[in-house]
Amino acid sequence: MDNVLTLVWFRKDLRLSDNPALAKAANRGDILPVFILDDVSQAMVTGASAWWLEQSLKSLDDSLGGALNVFCGDPLVIINKLCDCNNISHVVWNRCYEASEVTRDKYIKSALREGGKTVETFNGRLLYEPWQVLKKDDTPYKVFTPFYRRGYQGVFDQFPEPLPIPKRLVCVHKDSDSIFIDELGLTPKKTPWFEKLESQWSVSEKSAHRSLASFIDHKICNYETDRDFPSQDTGSHLGPYLHWGQISPLQVVSQVRRQVPFPRSESFLRQLVWREFSHYLLFYFPRIAHRNLKSEYDCFPWGDNPTDLTRWQQGQTGIPLVDAGMRQLWQTGTMHNRVRMICASFLVKNLLIHWKHGADWFMDCLLDADVANNSAGWQWVAGSGADAAPFFRIFNPVTQGEKFDAHGEYIRKYIPELSALPEKYICSPWLAPASELAVAGVELGVTYPKPMVDLKSSRQDALDALKHMKQENARTQQAE
DNA sequence: TGAAATGTTGGGGCG
DNA sequence: ACGCCCCAACATTTC
Numbered sequence: 001m002d003n004v005l006t007l008v009w010f011r012k013d014l015r016l017s018d019n020p021a022l023a024k025a026a027n028r029g030d031i032l033p034v035f036i037l038d039d040v041s042q043a044m045v046t047g048a049s050a051w052w053l054e055q056s057l058k059s060l061d062d063s064l065g066g067a068l069n070v071f072c073g074d075p076l077v078i079i080n081k082l083c084d085c086n087n088i089s090h091v092v093w094n095r096c097y098e099a100s101e102v103t104r105d106k107y108i109k110s111a112l113r114e115g116g117k118t119v120e121t122f123n124g125r126l127l128y129e130p131w132q133v134l135k136k137d138d139t140p141y142k143v144f145t146p147f148y149r150r151g152y153q154g155v156f157d158q159f160p161e162p163l164p165i166p167k168r169l170v171c172v173h174k175d176s177d178s179i180f181i182d183e184l185g186l187t188p189k190k191t192p193w194f195e196k197l198e199s200q201w202s203v204s205e206k207s208a209h210r211s212l213a214s215f216i217d218h219k220i221c222n223y224e225t226d227r228d229f230p231s232q233d234t235g236s237h238l239g240p241y242l243h244w245g246q247i248s249p250l251q252v253v254s255q256v257r258r259q260v261p262f263p264r265s266e267s268f269l270r271q272l273v274w275r276e277f278s279h280y281l282l283f284y285f286p287r288i289a290h291r292n293l294k295s296e297y298d299c300f301p302w303g304d305n306p307t308d309l310t311r312w313q314q315g316q317t318g319i320p321l322v323d324a325g326m327r328q329l330w331q332t333g334t335m336h337n338r339v340r341m342i343c344a345s346f347l348v349k350n351l352l353i354h355w356k357h358g359a360d361w362f363m364d365c366l367l368d369a370d371v372a373n374n375s376a377g378w379q380w381v382a383g384s385g386a387d388a389a390p391f392f393r394i395f396n397p398v399t400q401g402e403k404f405d406a407h408g409e410y411i412r413k414y415i416p417e418l419s420a421l422p423e424k425y426i427c428s429p430w431l432a433p434a435s436e437l438a439v440a441g442v443e444l445g446v447t448y449p450k451p452m453v454d455l456k457s458s459r460q461d462a463l464d465a466l467k468h469m470k471q472e473n474a475r476t477q478q479a480e
Numbered sequence: 481t482g483a484a485a486t487g488t489t490g491g492g493g494c495g
Numbered sequence: 496a497c498g499c500c501c502c503a504a505c506a507t508t509t510c
Binding site for chain 1: 509510
Binding site: 392394 | 481483484
């Protein structure tokens with residue numbers, strides 16, 4: 001067999017197994033593995049996510065025997081130079097789907113081809129690519145359920161088997177211009193925050209598979225019923241691994257269907273399809289990252305009160321369940337899914353702050369920060385998305401706490417200053433008699449804030465704002 | 481993948 | 496036994 005050197009451009013597919021681009025290259029001969037931090041990717045890695053990326057790169061570099069070439073700059077210039085210096089005519093990568101990535105990749109692909117290179121790109125990130133799932137009239141789905149039925153429900157056993165790690169994987173010597181991963185400046189300072197993350201997460205392809213295995217062994221069977229209770233650790237923790245591609249969705253599906261009889265696995269796999277749907281929406285409607293998908297929400301009177309925003313970010317709203325969620329986010333780089341909805345609802349509806357501010361904060365703090373999932377999630381809560389929750393569904397964080405954190409375990413864990421309160425008042429300390437507060441060592445406004453808004457009246461304000469928005473829209477429509 | 485307001489029903493206490 | 500009221504438990508409607 002000929003041995004032809006191929007350049008593999010790694011992006012959000014930082015793994016060796018089930019990596020179609022890598023498999024193709026390895027099949028042709030030796031490989032030159034490359035990671036490039038460019039303007040497009042840099043704009044998308046902030047905060048916690050940058051820390052994860054740095055760990056991912058180190059782990060990938062290890063798996064490649066230290067051969068990963070790392071650069072910072074313009075990918076076209078760098079790839080061209082690498083091709084020239086190493087006499088490479090073949091470049092491969094796995095596709096990304098965010099608008100700026102698509103634009104960049106299209107440009108680079110055509111430029112490389114004009115320069116006489118062969119470029120091949122693959123799907124290593126989604127079960128189906130966006131253009132593979134369309135309605136009968138060839139337009140994209142905007143509603144989850146029909147999307148789910150069309151391509152996924154009941155046919156999880158029809159996806160192909162994921163690719164193994166290439167049997168022969170030989171990297172050429174490292175390019176002399178390659179910099180060290182640390183030099184990318186992803187985590188400029190060794191802060192206590194990063195150290196905290198380090199103690200909680202192991203970032204590698206192996207760890208991703210360990211997480212999946214443990215989830216399948218212990219949690220997936222009761223996922224549907226348990227997943228709503230934030231005090232229990234019922235999640236798969238696969239979010240950040242999926243984002244950076246330490247594991248592929250195809251590998252998840254394959255492993256799940258091998259070990260879990262179908263009806264039991266449905267509710268989890270459905271979540272994986274929400275991830276697909278988010279990527280799909282972002283591909284067809286790139287504006288969801290920044291603007292309301294439903295334009296009638298453009299005149300919703302959302303504000304950006306910086307003081308309120310800060311209190312929300314810091315978990316000092318005085319509403320225990322919201323504060324617990326926001327503190328979990330800050331301390332762990334993740335937040336329980338139901339609590340995400342509750343915290344988001346509180347910001348957008350009770351505080352009337354634009355979802356974009358919440359989305360930005362989540363992008364900064366979440367280890368699984370992902371533009372597709374994040375913007376789809378926020379627009380879902382805000383009511384402005386494609387298949388969104390109606391705006392008038394306003395979560396009551398007290399009721400939600402009583403339903404899903406009945407003993408207050410989750411709240412106590414993240415708000416130690418309330419931990420001695422009896423469960424009757426843990427979700428609403430402002431209703432506790434002074435004597436109970438005193439016994440628990442709580443002084444409202446001192447040891448823990450008073451609620452920054454009244455839940456009942458702020459809810460009414462939100463509904464009034466919605467009414468206002470509808471009137472505005474009716475008026476402009478009439479004017480047209 | 482809500483919550484509150486409003487409507488309906490039915491059991492039990494009571495005169 | 497009967498009507499009446501109260502109210503909890505659901506059900507329906509509305510935002």
